[in-house]
Amino acid sequence: MEVKLHDIGEGMHEAEILNYFVDKGDRVQNDAPLLEVQTDKMTAELTAPAEGIIEEIMFQPGDVIEVGTTILTLRTEKKEGERKSEGEPVQKRKSPIFRVKASPHTRRLAREHDVDIEKVEGSGKGGRILDEDIFSYLENKEYDEHPKADRNAVSNAPVKEAEKGVETIPFRGRRKQIAKKMTQSLYTAPHVTHFDEVDMTELLNLTNHLKTGSGRMGGKKVSAAAFFIKALQLSLKQHPVFNSKLDEEQEVIKIEQKYNIGLATATEEGLIVPVLKHVESLSLLEIHQQMKTLTEKAQQNSLSAEELNGGTFTISNVGPLGSTGATPILNFPEVGLMAFHKTKKRPVVVDDEIVIREMMNISLTFDHRVADGSQSVAFTNQFIEYIENPHYMFVEMT
Structure with missing residues (x-):
């Protein structure tokens, strides 16, 4: 079964792949999150249309693809010999970040900082976890083993190249999509x-x-x-x-x-x-x-x-x-x-x-x-x- 990029917003033509939640060979349940994409308007998750095993992943994070493009393939029927021996656990990807209220961006921020988001207390409406809650959690924890777990990990935050004295800001995600839309508008x-x-x-x-x-x-x-x-x-x-x-x-x-x-x-x-x-x-x-x-x-x-x-x-x-x-x-x-x-x-x-x-x-x-x-x-x-x-x-x- 082919999993394609579908239109998740009016006027959408393309999206950038931000992150995969699965690897080749993973077994996924129906409606389980597969990947995260960024359009010119929003960050969204694409989910599995059926239960199956990830067969092939066609693109890498950072690639920009058009609507209708096949992103990955899913094998949905079991073939003889694929059944696991008795007692062998069925492979399931533990994804606690999807059992709490949080935006895709906040979930990604938690992953980048190796934070178990289920342990974070949300300050938003209805207990929703916000970006600030991730930072507060980090500030209150001893993260000696993760010295890079700071605010510079935010996708669009400035990153200094000390050896060159140059400061750069990643040109991707929403910033890149905004640029494309503004260019289209101005030149049309x-x-x-x-x-x-x-x-x-x-x-x-x-x-x-x-x-x-x-x-x-x-x-x-x-x-x-x-x-x-x-x-x-x-x-x-x-x-x-x-x-x-x-x-x-x-x-x-x-x-x-x-x-x-x-x-x-x-x-x-x-x-x-x-x-x-x-x-x-x-x-x-x-x-x-x-x-x-x-x-x-x-x-x-x-x-x-x-x-x-x-x-x-x-x-x-x-x-x-x-x-x-x-x-x-x-x-x-x-x-x-x-x-x-x-x-x-x-x-x-x-x-x-x-x-x-x-x-x-x-x-x-x-x-x-x-x-x-x-x-x-x-x-x-x-x-x-x-x-x-x-x-x-x-x-x-x-």
């Missing part, structure tokens, strides 16, 4: 970025009132980013060309009927974009809560394939990092991406008077094959109107 879609600014004063007053006010809605924390997402959804409804994908083969622009907003999120392994689904049917409070959950799962590398697929438009909230402007690369094949930059107090003219307002820069990158500059201005102006007058959103919500 002609990028244009439109810049503008938005007065955040009224919106920040509203979010503060919801947080500190009294009454039934008092003490409700709703982030400004939740309002950004709702304002974008309402703006996309009125300017649907930015909620579309170009199908060059069919020569059509496909307007999406749902509003699934990708949340560009920085993690230790690189950028990842979980998708907040069906924003049009969510309240502001639901948007805030689901956004927080997705971001936490992204940091823990525990997102499912479903949570990484189906985006129609992406946001990048880099303001908290101190950004004042950027020209982001599209999350191809989406048509638009809006970045929110730092909010700071600035003197502005309002009704012929100079006043201090909370101002934020925004940048909209779009695919110039699909949309024009005038459309980007109209779309951005619509978004700005909602943010500067947040009560308008409540009128438009269904």
Whole structure:
């Protein structure tokens, strides 16, 4: 039986082999983990489709293969003479790392440090073991026999070559896949970025009132980013060309009927974009809560394939990092991406008077094959109107 790389995510074409959990000749049970792969969006495990014996392994860790490629072969039927003598134990690979809650990345980290992950106490939700738990375990143990068991073993951490005075960072895994996707996007879609600014004063007053006010809605924390997402959804409804994908083969622009907003999120392994689904049917409070959950799962590398697929438009909230402007690369094949930059107090003219307002820069990158500059201005102006007058959103919500 051939075990092939199957599509574990929308738009996936290839993946890098990170690690095998089996060797040639191993007997595996149905649904037992065979190997770990890295796509441009996620780390995932491939499991055995049936019980059998590993016959051949075709590739090595680090190899990049396309969807549909046979990775290994599995012999599933017993032949005469293969039965083991009575009393001889059946070969089974002990894999305690799969009996605890932990992401593939955390499991790999435990293996690299020779840590029995079953002995590690998880600090995550539901007892999930996080990367920090592995490091804490190492710090509390005497590892004299493993002097290299330190944070430099993390796949993308800097490694110094002392003899040359050169510092290197491995270019593989998610970092490599991100590079390929960014290159594809930049060289396929002609990028244009439109810049503008938005007065955040009224919106920040509203979010503060919801947080500190009294009454039934008092003490409700709703982030400004939740309002950004709702304002974008309402703006996309009125300017649907930015909620579309170009199908060059069919020569059509496909307007999406749902509003699934990708949340560009920085993690230790690189950028990842979980998708907040069906924003049009969510309240502001639901948007805030689901956004927080997705971001936490992204940091823990525990997102499912479903949570990484189906985006129609992406946001990048880099303001908290101190950004004042950027020209982001599209999350191809989406048509638009809006970045929110730092909010700071600035003197502005309002009704012929100079006043201090909370101002934020925004940048909209779009695919110039699909949309024009005038459309980007109209779309951005619509978004700005909602943010500067947040009560308008409540009128438009269904």
